[in-house]
Amino acid sequence: MENKKSFYGWKVAAGSFIILAMPFAVIFLSHSIFLTxxxxxxxxxxxxxxLVFTIVAIATAIMSPIMGKIIRKYDVRYIMALCGAVVSISFAAFGLARELWQFYLLSAVLGAFATGITQIPISYIITNWFPSKKKGVATGIAFSGGNLGAFCTILTISNLMPKIGYEKCYFLLGGVMLVVTVLVSLFVIKEKPSDLGQKPYGDEEVKVVNKKSTASEELTGYTFKEAKSSSVFWVYVVAIVLLGVVFAGVQMHIPSYMQSIGHSASFASTVTSIVSIMGILSNVLIGMLLEKAGLKLGMSIIGIAMIASIVCLLLGKTALFAILFAVIFGAFVAIAAMGPSYLTSEIFGKKDYGTILGTVIMFFQFGGAVGPTLSGFIYDTTGAYKITWIIFIVLLVITFATFLFAFNLASKHRKAD
Structure with a gap:
């Protein structure tokens, strides 16, 4: 048996961390620093x-199911390298744009090709290497790259932009993304263990000459057709949409809310920074929790913690509660980033994972697009966020109860099979 240290899956997780620290972090988590x-x-x-951010989200949602099918048909390394190159060049081209239509067109291209270099291929690869044992930890390591990348990007670009201008910052980030995504995709990422003569983590290591999957790597679970015709899938989708609504609706309005209840801009930034810093650790912690406690208990703990965090947000006029919110929310915020991929693989298996995950991500993105708009609408209508947070507490209860219902349905289906 080979030494565990030689297992290449951990290098794949590290490479995934690096990729998510660049395009995912830059496009989805830190692009807002260019707004002003x-x-x-x-x-x-x-x-x-x-509207640039909205177009990116919509393009990502529309393209996700398609990308889920593509990664099953072609070598994922080349798909990631190609999509990474297009995304990087498109992002850099923002620095040349002068008209709104140019920003909108680039956003559509960016969102569509981002699906081939972010959650969908990364989740697919991690699931191949870690189908059961250590999957939570490996997924957590990979997705923590997004939070760390966002933190470093915001810190660096915020200091550089006043000195070199936003155009050069677009060029700089696009250039770094291009180098990182192409090199890591081609030379670090490997689609499946059999490509290197290894087996998934937890299985006995054997030499495999053929790159095709061996009998031990046979895929189990639902096909996409079976999944979408089952009640499990649609109950799960409802929970996923609600998860996107609540998390995006809260996260995008934290600075605005803090200032609306009398805190300074600097305190609002501190609260946001605490959420980001805790988010770096959150991915690994959530992965370990779901792996050790199981889906039902793990998601119950996460649900209770998230509800407690929004209660603290309601009391956020007191600085202590505002900080407490940031710590709790940040510690569990990773469920929105890695949750869809991890939960989808646990419920529906590997047989048609890419296609099912792509569809799930589509619904999650739609929820994420609705959340900030809903928060903004309620605030504009009432002049305060109090009603918004109460609504989100109720939605969180419904969200996690729906997840538990989906898990129970999935268990019954497996027993029936």
Missing amino acids: PVTQALGFTATQFS
Whole structure:
């Protein structure tokens, strides 16, 4: 038996960490730092430029099911390298854009090709290497790259932008993304253990000459057709949509809320930073929790913690509760990033994982697009966030109860089979 240290899956997890620290973090978690500089320089309104983020989310949602099928048909390394190159060049091209339609067009391209370099291929690869044992830890390591990347990007670009301008910051980030994504995709990422003569983590290591999957790597679980025709899938999708609504609805409005209840901009930034810092650790902690405690108990603990965090947010006028919110919310926020991929593989298996996950991500993105708009609408209508947070507490109860219902349905289906 080979030494465990030689198991290549951990290098795949590390490579995934690096990739998610760049395109995923830059596009989905830290692009908002360009909002004020771009709108001031080009005369756009905040609403006009914010549509860039919405277009990215919609394009990602539409393309996700398609990308889920593509990664099953072709070598995932080349798909990731190609998509990484297109995404990087498109992001850098924002620095050349001067008209709104140019930003919108680039956003559509960015969102569509981002599906081939972020959650879907990474989750697919991690599941191949860690189908059961240590999957939570490996997924957590990979997805923690997003939080660390966002933190470093915001810190670096916020300091650079006043000195070199937003255009050069776009060029810089696009260039770094291009080098990182292409090199890591081609030279670090490996689609499955048999490509290197290994077996998934937890199985006995054997030499495999053929790159095709061996009998021990036979895929189990649902096909996409079986999944979408089952009640399990649609109950699960409801929970996923609600998860996207609540997490995006809270996270995007934290600074605005803190200032609306009398805290300074600097305190609001501190609270946001604490959420980001805790989020770096959150992915591994959530992965370990779900792996050790199981889906039902693990998700129950996460649900209770998230409800407690929003209660603290309601009491956020007191600085102590605001900080407590940031610590608790940040510690469990990773369920929104890695949850869809981890839970989907646990419920539906590997047989058609890429296609099922792509569809799940589509619904999650739609929920994520609705959340911030809902929060903003309620605030504009009532002049406060209190009603928003109460609604989100209720939605969290429904969300995690729905997840538990989906797990129970899945267990019954497995017993029936």
